Amino acid sequence: MFLTQLNPDQQESAIAALGSESFDVLVIGGGVNGVGAALDAASRGLKVALIESQDIAAGTSSRSSKLIHGGLRYLEQYDFRLVREALHERELLVSTLCPHLVKPVGFLFPLTEKFKERTYVGAGLALYDALRGFQRTLPWHKHLSQKQINEIAPSLRPDIIMGAIKYFDAQVDDARHTLSVARTAARHGAIIATRVSAESLIRNGKRVVGVKAKDLASGQTIAIKATVTVMCAGIWSDELHTKFDLKAGYNVTMSKGVHIVLPGSAIKSDAGIILKTPVSVLFIIPWADKWIVGTTDTPYTGDRAQPFASREDVQYILDQANRVLTPQLKIEEIIGVYAGLRPLVANNKSSVTTKLSREHTVDRPAPGFVSIAGGKYTTYRIMGKDVIDLAVNELRKITPESVTEKLPLIGADGYFALMQQIEAISSESGLDTDTTTHLLNRYGSMISEILVLIKETPALAKKLTADLPYITAEIYYAASHEGARTVDDVISRRTRIAFEAPNHGVDLADSIAQIIAPVLGWSAKEYKASVAAYESLVDRELASVNELLNESEKVNS
Ligand SMILES: Cc1cc2nc3c(=O)[nH]c(=O)nc-3n(C[C@H](O)[C@H](O)[C@H](O)COP(=O)(O)OP(=O)(O)OC[C@H]3O[C@@H](n4cnc5c(N)ncnc54)[C@H](O)[C@@H]3O)c2cc1C
Numbered sequence: 117m118f119l120t121q122l123n124p125d126q127q128e129s130a131i132a133a134l135g136s137e138s139f140d141v142l143v144i145g146g147g148v149n150g151v152g153a154a155l156d157a158a159s160r161g162l163k164v165a166l167i168e169s170q171d172i173a174a175g176t177s178s179r180s181s182k183l184i185h186g187g188l189r190y191l192e193q194y195d196f197r198l199v200r201e202a203l204h205e206r207e208l209l210v211s212t213l214c215p216h217l218v219k220p221v222g223f224l225f226p227l228t229e230k231f232k233e234r235t236y237v238g239a240g241l242a243l244y245d246a247l248r249g250f251q252r253t254l255p256w257h258k259h260l261s262q263k264q265i266n267e268i269a270p271s272l273r274p275d276i277i278m279g280a281i282k283y284f285d286a287q288v289d290d291a292r293h294t295l296s297v298a299r300t301a302a303r304h305g306a307i308i309a310t311r312v313s314a315e316s317l318i319r320n321g322k323r324v325v326g327v328k329a330k331d332l333a334s335g336q337t338i339a340i341k342a343t344v345t346v347m348c349a350g351i352w353s354d355e356l357h358t359k360f361d362l363k364a365g366y367n368v369t370m371s372k373g374v375h376i377v378l379p380g381s382a383i384k385s386d387a388g389i390i391l392k393t394p395v396s397v398l399f400i401i402p403w404a405d406k407w408i409v410g411t412t413d414t415p416y417t418g419d420r421a422q423p424f425a426s427r428e429d430v431q432y433i434l435d436q437a438n439r440v441l442t443p444q445l446k447i448e449e450i451i452g453v454y455a456g457l458r459p460l461v462a463n464n465k466s467s468v469t470t471k472l473s474r475e476h477t478v479d480r481p482a483p484g485f486v487s488i489a490g491g492k493y494t495t496y497r498i499m500g501k502d503v504i505d506l507a508v509n510e511l512r513k514i515t516p517e518s519v520t521e522k523l524p525l526i527g528a529d530g531y532f533a534l535m536q537q538i539e540a541i542s543s544e545s546g547l548d549t550d551t552t553t554h555l556l557n558r559y560g561s562m563i564s565e566i567l568v569l570i571k572e573t574p575a576l577a578k579k580l581t582a583d584l585p586y587i588t589a590e591i592y593y594a595a596s597h598e599g600a601r602t603v604d605d606v607i608s609r610r611t612r613i614a615f616e617a618p619n620h621g622v623d624l625a626d627s628i629a630q631i632i633a634p635v636l637g638w639s640a641k642e643y644k645a646s647v648a649a650y651e652s653l654v655d656r657e658l659a660s661v662n663e664l665l666n667e668s669e670k671v672n673s
Pocket residue numbers: 144145146147148149150167168169170171172173174175176177178179180181182183184185312313314315348349350351352356371372373374411455456457458459489490491492493494495
């Protein structure tokens with residue numbers, strides 16, 4: 117009945133619906149928590165709309181470490197309930213909700229000392245595994261000797277690494293997953309509109325009865341009527357509370373986390389690596405044929421929409437990784453860099469409306485308005501459920517319980533069977549088996565929509581560029597089915613070219629614009645503006661790395 121396609125026609129009808137219909141639930145924010153809340157509400161049979169002021173996942177939800185994990189650090193804080201809950205979510209995501217997107221990943225916990233550290237870390241990882249229970253998709257942890265480490269991870273310095281313990285977590289392309297949750301919400305009837313910004317609240321006495329929003333493309337103001345407004349604005353929460361003149365029960369401060377991306381050849385290891393650092397941990401995470409290394413944790417007060425890495429951030433990551441790696445990572449090897457902002461929630465102790473539940477907070481600062489912030493990516497489904505559980509009290513009608521625990525995302529159905537049919541799909545479509553596998557791991561059963569495009573226009577089967585796995589059809593599909601509206605949307609979030617290609621893929625911006633321009637109905641001026649906006653973003657994103665490169669060249673000359 118409902119479509120999952122997000123594109124210009126759907127956006128136009130979404131804008132019309134926002135101004136003319138009344139909703140049970142209006143969600144502000146299209147990060148993972150906002151789309152998770154929209155899916156939770158829509159799948160309970162409620163009438164739902166979601167507005168996002170930028171692109172789906174443009175905030176923190178495309179800038180994480182991309183791990184679906186229980187959080188080893190909570191074990192050190194004895195927060196077993198939190199770890200167990202996150203591990204339950206990990207299992208659900210990997211096995212049922214979206215196995216095409218969430219994959220197991222092995223990590224080595226290197227040991228620098230033979231006995232005491234092994235006993236301590238080993239006990240922690242045994243507990244981590246045990247908290248998941250016996251019904252599990254991911255393997256148990258395993259102790260490795262120094263000899264085994266030399267074979268598995270020759271890049272770990274043999275002079276200081278005495279052994280390691282291998283354990284498993286899971287990883288995800290965060291932006292793609294958030295988009296899949298949004299499209300699943302659309303399939304269940306949610307209206308999704310991007311580049312629509314919530315500007316003020318509509319009130320009836322003390323009760324919030326909707327939102328005045330601005331369609332940023334047309335400049336038009338839209339009055340959206342909703343029985344309950346649900347704010348999932350992450351690091352924008354404080355700013356919006358002030359704008360809406362609401363006294364919230366919590367504050368959200370920001371902490372910046374930076375990652376760098378390196379080629380596979382920079383580190384020789386068959387598994388990821390986790391290192392304890394003086395302030396937190398550093399992950400060295402396999403990402404197809406590359407490595408993502410991070411992260412930092414520093415207070416931040418700058419522009420929320422565009423956080424950038426500083427030269428100190430990049431240098432810190434290199435220094436921490438180089439404590440254990442041989443050969444050392446070099447600044448010249450860095451392919452990409454990205455920065456994200458963690459929403460850190462602090463409860464206002466005098467608040468009577470706030471409930472600090474686990475790592476996140478839900479609040480009802482006014483009748484008809486609820487909000488949620490904090491938490492981590494892994495537990496987005498629980499956060500969506502918690503905030504909608506609170507929101508339904510405002511509806512004054514009997515509403516079913518959340519069903520998202522049993523609701524696979526689009527693309528998940530039949531995924532395991534399709535993975536057994538790679539040869540057949542390849543021979544029928546003419547794609548090579550690597551490309552078919554790549555497509556199945558990004559779209560799951562929605563691969564059929566890509567194959568239809570290729571059948572209609574065989575040229576879309578062509579690779580975008582020799583060094584990356586993406587084909588032209590994926591770029592087209594980003595605009596025709598996945599709501600991409602700019603070159604940046606495609607390069608940074610529908611694909612991850614922004615940190616996978618040299619120079620953040622700026623050399624591909626023009627070819628990408630050519631593919632999406634007809635779908636988006638761009639004029640020559642709009643085409644040029646979108647390419648230019650991406651070029652200017654890349655200049656700022658790469659400034660820190662270029663600064664360090666120049667310094668290193670000066671030293672070496
Ligand atoms: C460096 C880093 C690493 C991390 N790694 C992990 C990890 O490995 N695993 C894990 O589980 N978690 C991780 N996290 C945490 C996780 O990424 C976040 O908790 C999660 O993405 C937050 O999602 P959100 O929806 O609350 O916020 P966001 O994704 O920021 O979404 C908020 C949205 O609200 C929109 N918005 C703002 N104002 C308005 C308005 N006026 N109108 C409409 N929309 C508006 C914004 O544009 C934005 O898209 C990490 C975080 C960081 C920063």
